[in-house]
Amino acid sequence: MTASPTTPAETLPEGAGPFHVTHRLILSIAVPMTLGFLTTPLLGLVDTAVIGQLGRAEAIAGLAIGALIFDLLFVTFNFLRAATTGLVAQAYGRGDRAEEQAVFWRSLLIALAAGTAMVVLSPLILAVGLAVMGPQGEVAEVTRTYFLCRILSGPAALANYAILGFVLGRGEGTTGLLLQTLINGINIVLSIVLGLVLGWGVAGVAIATVTGEVVGAVAGFAIVHRRFDRKGAPSWARIFDRARLRLLFALNRDIMIRSFVLLSVFLLMTRVGAQSGPVTLAANAVLMTIFMVAGYYLDGLANAAEQLVGRAIGARFRPAFDRALRMTALWSLGLAAATTVLFLLVGRAVVDLLTTAEDVRAAAYVYLPWAAVTAMTGALAFLMDGVFIGATWSRDMRNMMIAAFLCYGVALLVLVPAFGNHGLWASLNLFLVLRGVFLFALVPRRSAQTFRAAQ
Structure with missing residues (x-):
C-alpha cells in the first residue's frame, strides 16, 4: 500500500508515505515529552517553596487557589494541543506540507483570539473563581494579585499549546522537550529571583510565569516558522477554508467535553473522599501522586501514539498503524505493570516522603x-486517548468518556456506601478500565472504515 495511489514514493516529502515503526522511533517521541512533562510538577514545588519562605500561610493558600483557577481555565483549552497534533500528523503522513502549515495557523489564530478574550474577561473570570473557591481576607487578596498578573500570559500560554501540538504532530519530541524546558526553566529561575531575592512575593511568581510563557511562545514560533517550506505556504483562503475550520472546531469541541468529563471524575473523587473526613481526604491526595507519576510517562507514550497513528492514517499505510498500536501498547502496559509492582514494594516509603502526619x-x-x-x-x-486523537476519532472518544463516567457514577452510588473509601478507589479503577476497554473495542471497526475510505 502506498501513501497515494498516484504519487510515486520517491517524490514524496521527507516523512511522508509508508514508514516502519520501531522502538527507537516510539521512544524518540515519548522520552523527550515525558521529561518535558516532569518539569511541570518541579515548577509547582519551586513556586510553593518560594512563597513558603515568606512564612505566611495566607500567601501559600492564595497561591494554591490562584494556581487551581488557572488549571481549570487552561484545561478548557487543552484541545488546541491535541487537535493540532492529530491533524498535523495526518498531513505530515500524506506529505501535505501546505495543510500542515494551515493547521498551525488556524490553531495559532484561535489560541491568540481565545487568550485575548481571557484577558478582556479577566475581571469576570476572577469574580467567578473567588465566588466558587470562597477565599476570605488576605487569602483572597493574594489570589487576586496572582491572578491579575498571571492572566496576562493567556495569549502566549494558549499559543504554546498550538506550537507544541504542531511539533508533536511532526514527531519532533526533542523540540517539544526544548520548549517545555525553556518555559518552565525561565519560570523557575525568575520565581526564585523575583519572588524571593527581590522580595516581590506572589506577584513575582506570577510575573515569572508570564515571562516563561511569552519567551516560550516567541522561541517556539521562531523555530516552527523557520522550518516552514515557503514554496508550500498555504493561501489565506485555504487557512480559512470553511470545511477544514468546521473539522477543527468539531475536534476541539469533542476534546473539550472529554476533558471536562475527566476533570469531573477527579472533582467527584475529592468531594466524595471529603465525606470520609480530613485524614482520609489527605491520604487520598497523597496517593493520587502515585497516579500522577505514572501519568507522566503514559502521557509521553500517548503522544507517540498520536503522532504515529495520525501519520499512518495520513500515509494510508495500515501496517504502520497496526505496528504502532501493538508496540505502544507493549511499552504502556509493560511500564504500567512495572510501576504497579514498584509502588507495591516501596509505596510506604513514598507515602512517608510525602507526609509526616502519622x-x-x-x-x-x-x-x-x-x-x-x-x-x-x-x-x-491513556494509550487509547493517543490513538483516537491521532486518528481524529474525537466523537468516539467523547462518547466513550461519557459512557465510562456514567458507569463511574453508578459505581460510586453502589460501592461507596458499602465499602467506604475502598469503594471510592474501586470506582476510580473501574472507570479507568472501562474507558480503555470501551475505546479499544471500537478500534477494529473504526480503523477498517478509515483505511477503506482512504483507498
Whole structure:
C-alpha cells in the first residue's frame, strides 16, 4: 500500500508515505515529552517553596487557589494541543506540507483570539473563581494579585499549546522537550529571583510565569516558522477554508467535553473522599501522586501514539498503524505493570516522603494497593486517548468518556456506601478500565472504515 495511489514514493516529502515503526522511533517521541512533562510538577514545588519562605500561610493558600483557577481555565483549552497534533500528523503522513502549515495557523489564530478574550474577561473570570473557591481576607487578596498578573500570559500560554501540538504532530519530541524546558526553566529561575531575592512575593511568581510563557511562545514560533517550506505556504483562503475550520472546531469541541468529563471524575473523587473526613481526604491526595507519576510517562507514550497513528492514517499505510498500536501498547502496559509492582514494594516509603502526619500515613497505607494498580488500570485509557486523537476519532472518544463516567457514577452510588473509601478507589479503577476497554473495542471497526475510505 502506498501513501497515494498516484504519487510515486520517491517524490514524496521527507516523512511522508509508508514508514516502519520501531522502538527507537516510539521512544524518540515519548522520552523527550515525558521529561518535558516532569518539569511541570518541579515548577509547582519551586513556586510553593518560594512563597513558603515568606512564612505566611495566607500567601501559600492564595497561591494554591490562584494556581487551581488557572488549571481549570487552561484545561478548557487543552484541545488546541491535541487537535493540532492529530491533524498535523495526518498531513505530515500524506506529505501535505501546505495543510500542515494551515493547521498551525488556524490553531495559532484561535489560541491568540481565545487568550485575548481571557484577558478582556479577566475581571469576570476572577469574580467567578473567588465566588466558587470562597477565599476570605488576605487569602483572597493574594489570589487576586496572582491572578491579575498571571492572566496576562493567556495569549502566549494558549499559543504554546498550538506550537507544541504542531511539533508533536511532526514527531519532533526533542523540540517539544526544548520548549517545555525553556518555559518552565525561565519560570523557575525568575520565581526564585523575583519572588524571593527581590522580595516581590506572589506577584513575582506570577510575573515569572508570564515571562516563561511569552519567551516560550516567541522561541517556539521562531523555530516552527523557520522550518516552514515557503514554496508550500498555504493561501489565506485555504487557512480559512470553511470545511477544514468546521473539522477543527468539531475536534476541539469533542476534546473539550472529554476533558471536562475527566476533570469531573477527579472533582467527584475529592468531594466524595471529603465525606470520609480530613485524614482520609489527605491520604487520598497523597496517593493520587502515585497516579500522577505514572501519568507522566503514559502521557509521553500517548503522544507517540498520536503522532504515529495520525501519520499512518495520513500515509494510508495500515501496517504502520497496526505496528504502532501493538508496540505502544507493549511499552504502556509493560511500564504500567512495572510501576504497579514498584509502588507495591516501596509505596510506604513514598507515602512517608510525602507526609509526616502519622494518621495520614496510616490511612494511606491501607489504600495504597488501590493507588498502585491505577497505573495498570489506566494504561490502556491513556494509550487509547493517543490513538483516537491521532486518528481524529474525537466523537468516539467523547462518547466513550461519557459512557465510562456514567458507569463511574453508578459505581460510586453502589460501592461507596458499602465499602467506604475502598469503594471510592474501586470506582476510580473501574472507570479507568472501562474507558480503555470501551475505546479499544471500537478500534477494529473504526480503523477498517478509515483505511477503506482512504483507498
